[in-house]
Amino acid sequence: MSLEKPLLSARQIVQMNVGFLGLQFSFGLQQSNMSPIYAYLGAEEAALPLLYLAGPVTGLLVQPIIGAMSDRTLSRYGRRTPYFLIGAILCSLSLFAMPYSAALWMAASLLWILDAANNITMEPYRAYVSDRLREEQHAQGFLTQSAFTGLAQTLSYLAPSILVWFGMNRDALDANGIPVITRLAFVIGAVLSLVTILYSITRVRELPLTERQIAEIRAQTPGVAATLKEIWDAIVEMPQAMRQLALMKFFQWYGMVCYWQYIVHAIARSLFQTSDTGSAGFREAVLVNGQAGGFYNFIACVAAFAMVPFTRRLGAKPVHAVCLALGGLGMLAIPSVGDRWWLFLPMIGVGLAWGSIMGNPYVMLARSIPPQRTGVYMGIFNMMIVIPMLIQSATLPLFYKGLLGGDPRQVVMLGGALLICAALATLWVKVPAHAPELAAARP
Secondary structure, rough: OOOOOOOOOOHHHHHHHHHHHHHHHHHHHHHHHHHHHHOOOOOOHHHHHHHHHHHHHHHHHHHHHHHHHHHHHHOOOOOOOHHHHHHHHHHHHHHHHHHHHOOOHHHHHHHEEEEEEHHHHHHHHHHHHHHHHHHHHHHHHHHHHHHHHHHHHHHHHHHHHHHOOOOOOOOOOOOOOOOOHHHHHHHHHHHHHHHHHHHHHEEEOOOOOHHHHHHHHHHHHOOOOOOOHHHHHHHOOOOOOHHHHHHHHHHHHHHHEEEEEEHHHHHHHHHOOOOOOHHHHHHHHHHHHHHHHHHHHHHHHHHHHHHHHHHHHOOHHHHHHHHHHHHHHHHHHHHHHOOOOOHHHHHHHHOOOHHHHHOOOHHHHOOOHHHHHHHHHHHHHHHHHHHHHHHHHHHHHHOOOOOEEEEEEHHHHHHHHHHHHHHHHOOOOOOOOOOOOOHHHHO
16 A cells, blocks of 8 residues: 555645644643633642543544544545545534633633544544555655644744734733633634644545545445444454553653643742732743743754654654653652753753653554544544543542642642653553555454
């Protein structure tokens, strides 16, 4: 199958991944702004994991189903493209509405819709890159996605600060208590989400299916029950390397969610000595987090391109393990930083980890799964992201006040320790030299 695919130029690989700019701008807005938005609307710190349940639950339900459906889809626009468009439209509408939330329940409900929309787009997009590229270009393709993730999240984290630098008032609030600069950042994200996806799918279209592929899809049993059975069969027949990746992903994503949920509150305490979400110090902590987050995402963007030759030469496994370890050390150091400018130093490690997280695991996965099941396995792989998130949401509130003393800085340090555990788990994975032959999967 890979022999039938044309080699793409570096420019084409960039063009096909531009859609990730809008998609990840949306994720960046969530990571940097949802905890503050919830705080502005009256949420307590201990409740944050429960309010973040939208992402893992929708990912668990939506991504494997959409991945399996996209494997089976026959349309004039291709297998994956219809899902890109539906997801991008829903995402844009949700982003536009989010900063107008008048109550906590409204923001939480919109987050459910937004995450469902992002998940509709995400795994078909991953599968599209695997479909379109030859095996020897997978590292370049997925790490280019990672680079766009870093760039998009750099811009999304910095968007409120950029608006302040252009002269807007940091303390200007809408009637619901949410800053005006936050609202405008979400409006920008709504536009980017749709425009960048449209650019990618028109510049580098999906490959037309061969007659054999069309016949295989038509021979499959249609319907929801058949789709669910396909997901179950794929789980049962999951390749060994993919099973081994699950442990690494558990530590990795539990740790990252700890960081995203509590980093603003941790910075507010360590730099501005406040836990009052209505104070000017807390709003300044939000901006500092945006600047530091923009920096680590810029590092991720640059590092993703820089990793390509190392991943090709050394393999994705050792590169990913080193990056995770550096990210863990960076998180462990953050709570001890008392100066906003020194905060950028540990963010280098966080950026290297994030740049690797969004690329190298998918390079390892692409070498481990049969090509005709790419969509469903990409969806199942995302279950290994959302299940740790669900576990984190269910368990962290149980020991936040007791074991961690109700201190968000301790949560960030827990995230760092878990990234180091993920680095060790990565070394255990046995990645095959090549993806399994087509005959290795169930017809």
